[in-house]
Amino acid sequence: MDIDPTDIAGLSRAADAGDGAAALRLAVLCGLGLGRPQDWSEALSRLDQAAATGDRDAVFQKTLLAPAGGAVDLTAWLTPPPWTVVSERPHVLSLSGFVSPALCDHLIDLARPRLARAQVYDPTTGRGRVASHRSNSAFAFNLETTDLVLVLLRERIARTAGLPVTGLEPSQVLRYGVGETFDWHVDWLDPAIPGQASDLAARGQRIATLLLYLNDDFEGGETAFESGGLRHRARRGDALMWANTLPQGGVDRSTRHAGLPPTRGEKWVLSQWMRPAPPRATEGSGAVLAKSGLKRAWEGLSHGLDSNFDPKRDTAHRARGLAGCPAVHRGVADHPAPFPGGRPPSAG
Numbered sequence: 200m201d202i203d204p205t206d207i208a209g210l211s212r213a214a215d216a217g218d219g220a221a222a223l224r225l226a227v228l229c230g231l232g233l234g235r236p237q238d239w240s241e242a243l244s245r246l247d248q249a250a251a252t253g254d255r256d257a258v259f260q261k262t263l264l265a266p267a268g269g270a271v272d273l274t275a276w277l278t279p280p281p282w283t284v285v286s287e288r289p290h291v292l293s294l295s296g297f298v299s300p301a302l303c304d305h306l307i308d309l310a311r312p313r314l315a316r317a318q319v320y321d322p323t324t325g326r327g328r329v330a331s332h333r334s335n336s337a338f339a340f341n342l343e344t345t346d347l348v349l350v351l352l353r354e355r356i357a358r359t360a361g362l363p364v365t366g367l368e369p370s371q372v373l374r375y376g377v378g379e380t381f382d383w384h385v386d387w388l389d390p391a392i393p394g395q396a397s398d399l400a401a402r403g404q405r406i407a408t409l410l411l412y413l414n415d416d417f418e419g420g421e422t423a424f425e426s427g428g429l430r431h432r433a434r435r436g437d438a439l440m441w442a443n444t445l446p447q448g449g450v451d452r453s454t455r456h457a458g459l460p461p462t463r464g465e466k467w468v469l470s471q472w473m474r475p476a477p478p479r480a481t482e483g484s485g486a487v488l489a490k491s492g493l494k495r496a497w498e499g500l501s502h503g504l505d506s507n508f509d510p511k512r513d514t515a516h517r518a519r520g521l522a523g524c525p526a527v528h529r530g531v532a533d534h535p536a537p538f539p540g541g542r543p544p545s546a547g
């Protein structure tokens with residue numbers, strides 16, 4: 200495809216003329232709400248259009264999203280599965296069957312050829328750097344590598360947490376070989392650390408973390424919490440979600456945790472850190488952002504940074520976010536309804 204990937208009109212023309220790759224790219228932009236308003240029904244019909252051309256990637260993504268054949272069940276996708284409370288303090292929930300084993304394999308396949316040594320924040324500069332306490336490897340998805348499966352997965356994660364998808368950081372796949380670890384750490388950012396303060400001011404706190412376990416054929420490698428001595432092992436396709444902030448606001452210091460080293464085999468997880476909203480720098484009129492944001496997001500190959508910002512919705516989330524993760528805290532207090540009234544927000 201030699202069409203400008205940020206040229207929505209050009210992509211639409213090519214898609215309607217039978218270019219499956221253009222239709223598939225358009226499906227991603229429709230699902231993300233980048234360069235145009237978010238529209239699930241168009242995203243799915245562009246996927247169908249791409250699959251109908253015989254585009255192998257589109258056909259494969261459709262089988263992952265609708266394994267029984269037929270149409271993708273959007274309501275099912277955007278409805279969080281039941282959960283169990285693993286720990287009240289820290290607030291940790293376990294969700295079984297978050298995605299299918301086939302989808303886990305797909306995420307591993309996307310990440311495997313793109314892995315690099317995982318990094319941590321440099322406490323002074325705030326830039327990434329290699330550190331001995333994080334010896335595993337990682338891949339963070341960018342706009343180019345984000346497919347419709349990941350777009351829908353990110354929306355499912357956001358709705359499970361009760362946080363806006365625009366606040367999700369780039370999704371990362373982590374791989375741990377034998378002896379590799381993400382040693383004891385917290386996911387929340389510390390305003391007292393200069394390298395984290397400006398990021399915190401721009402994007403808000405990492406309210407919640409969700410880990411999706413992509414395989415289970417290894418030994419050791421548990422996710423461990425210092426407080427209470429919790430050691431969590433999950434089945435492939437299960438997720439673990441916890442709040443890094445307290446319901447009344449402020450960070451939860453009891454969330455100190457680690458990815459312990461596998462003693463046999465390799466461990467794969469998808470790690471999703473969640474903020475209350477996109478960076479303040481991008482706030483403005485939604486329409487202007489929608490156009491210029493896409494070009495900038497593509498050039499930076501990032502996403503989540505410039506998606507369609509809705510000042511009313513996202514400011515409310517940010518305010519709410521300061522007092523913790525809605526779904527995790529509600530889940531702990533009032534298991535199992537994740538949304539007010541027990542129903543997810545509308546899929547539209």
Ligand SMILES: O=C(O)CCC(=O)C(=O)O
Nearest residue numbers: 381421422457458468470
């Ligand atoms: O791999 C794990 O079990 C932990 C990962 C983790 O702590 C993180 O991604 O923040």
Ligand SMILES: [Fe+2]
Nearest residue numbers: 384385386456
């Ligand atoms: Fe962590």
